[in-house]
Amino acid sequence: MSRMSVRGSLRARLLAGSLVWILAALTATGFVLADLFREHVTERFEAELRIHLDQLTANVEFGADAVPRLRAELSDPRLRRPLSGLYWQIDREGGDAVRGMLRSRSLWDTTLEVPRDGPRDGEVHVHAVAGPDRERLVMMERIVRLEDGAAAPLRLIVAADERGMTHPVREFVGLLVIALGVLAAGLVTAVMLQVSIGLAPLKRLSAQLAEIRDGRSRRLEGAFPNEVQPLVDELNAVLSHDAEVVARARTQAGNLAHAIKTPLAVLGNAAMREEGALARLVSDQVATAQRQVDYHLARARAAAATQVPGLRTALRPVVEGLVRVMQRVHAERKLRIAIEAMPDAAAFRGEEQDLQEMLGNLIDNACKWARHAVRVAAVVRDGAVEIVIDDDGPGLSVDARDAMFARGARADEDVPGSGLGLGIVRDLAQLYGGRIELGQAPAGGLRASLILPAA
Structure with a gap:
């Protein structure tokens, strides 16, 4: 021994x-x-x-x-x-x-x-x-x-x-x-x-505790011996306290977002009723401020969520929901958005809203650049879930792929977007201990690989 x-x-x-x-x-x-x-x-x-x-x-x-x-x-x-x-x-x-x-x-x-x-x-x-x-x-x-x-x-x-x-x-x-x-x-x-x-x-x-870590439970259940029960009670108290702290943080973030967005909305509506350079300037700055608020609120929410054990989000329902939304948003382009090779048991160890934020940005970006088709697939290995989004668009060069992660960077000013999407995805993935990688899709377009901790 x-x-x-x-x-x-x-x-x-x-x-x-x-x-x-x-x-x-x-x-x-x-x-x-x-x-x-x-x-x-x-x-x-x-x-x-x-x-x-x-x-x-x-x-x-x-x-x-x-x-x-x-x-x-x-x-x-x-x-x-x-x-x-x-x-x-x-x-x-x-x-x-x-x-x-x-x-x-x-x-x-x-x-x-x-x-x-x-x-x-x-x-x-x-x-x-x-x-x-x-x-x-x-x-x-x-x-x-x-x-x-x-x-x-x-x-x-x-x-x-x-x-x-x-x-x-x-x-x-x-x-x-x-x-x-x-x-x-x-x-x-x-x-x-x-x-x-x-x-x-x-x-x-x-x-x-492993079930809590993997998201299958939120607290310790069952009766334990008298020598162990105090430890179980303390752990449950810590879990409850952490959940309350996160809930308060989310509430405060929501209140802050409401407090900021309301004046911005008033300014934006007022600027839209006016003509001239000042009105256009105000509209642009209000839109930029709203995007910045959304970006930092997403980061704050994800940072709080990563401190909570027991989070678990099934992958397939989120992807299917986003695909239905994207098919309606890009209906006029008649794109084929296919879900391939996605295990039913695949799950992300984190908040559903954050997963929707990351995948929504990546799938929407693929739909904007795709000519005919977008493919979404996932695989689970080595304790991580890897979601791959491929499009058949023009793709990006190696140098351009690295530059795309800069905040506000855009590959083409003629394509609608804020330039914050990939930056948000990268920051949220890093907060969860994951990463995003860009490469070339088999069809010649862009491949975005999102690697996140699996539940």
């Missing part, structure tokens, strides 16, 4: 933290359980040796010739089977040979070599020694003296293969590792499920 994925993902942090704690807890548990079981097996093993040693002590006696012997055989049958792993032996204290030394049949013809540690009477010592088949033995010894003290003290020894103690521990540890591994897998699965369920509201919140 990369450093960025762990530091940047809440899910990765929770899973990594849980995994560390699960592994640490289960590892500690495994060591503790293994150690407890090892101590238990060791105690049982030594307890069994002590039983054999006590039985050996109870059965040893001296005959009339002061030679030790056993009154009865010890009960465990392994002591009678050669090299069985369980042994006993009797010798003199200090390791001196005993005439007629006693040892179990399981020792066969070998003798246990034991440390010379000299335990006190009745004291039991435990040692690890080598056995007859080079196996490791756990040995237990005891010194026994006769009450009359006539004979030398005896060293009573029992020993058993330590594999009888280590094998159960090894098997238990193997089973414990498997069990803890299964438990760890189950706990990790449970943690992953818990994290997924716990973070599901955040995933749903992200999906709803």
Whole structure:
């Protein structure tokens, strides 16, 4: 897992933290359980040796010739089977040979070599020694003296293969590792499920925010957990506040437009009733002022709209409406205005009025210059919608295309227009993060490509 994925993902942090704690807890548990079981097996093993040693002590006696012997055989049958792993032996204290030394049949013809540690009477010592088949033995010894003290003290020894103690521990540890591994897998699965369920509201919140961004919704809907609901309420409050700010800005822009246009209309009407150079000058300046007001109001409206999330305008209805209008406006020229290759799902992430403003200018400009036909098409790719308007008019040279974006620039003074259309389209597109490009149409005329963010 990369450093960025762990530091940047809440899910990765929770899973990594849980995994560390699960592994640490289960590892500690495994060591503790293994150690407890090892101590238990060791105690049982030594307890069994002590039983054999006590039985050996109870059965040893001296005959009339002061030679030790056993009154009865010890009960465990392994002591009678050669090299069985369980042994006993009797010798003199200090390791001196005993005439007629006693040892179990399981020792066969070998003798246990034991440390010379000299335990006190009745004291039991435990040692690890080598056995007859080079196996490791756990040995237990005891010194026994006769009450009359006539004979030398005896060293009573029992020993058993330590594999009888280590094998159960090894098997238990193997089973414990498997069990803890299964438990760890189950706990990790449970943690992953818990994290997924716990973070599901955040995933749903992200999906709803994406719907707001794409224009499919205007606010966050549904119930969320108590820990997330305050965030949802704050986001909805911010969205509502932004919508109110934009609404007030639009209202103020409309009031300003009405306040300016009314005096301009009065001046224009008065100038139209008069004759002379002054009246024509006033009419021209009033028309210029009205165009400037429309231009800057469109920019202000678009600038406000780009700050509002959730805007979505379907492309086809707007284009179809503009085509019907243009067919009526340019009816005397009998142009063929065709809509081609336009996906029904194509949508612009912005205000409908701004889309109408941009496309209206481009389609109207194409109709003014077209000889017979205008073609409108659209395609959606890479998060953007590209609307292409082609005409079969005379077209423009490369140098003239760049100059057309200057405010008030016109390709032909004989063609009606204000010269502000392409400038408005360019500025509105840039406010939305888009652009407009001019090129040559397949029919030889002008191609205007409007690229806007898709919803």
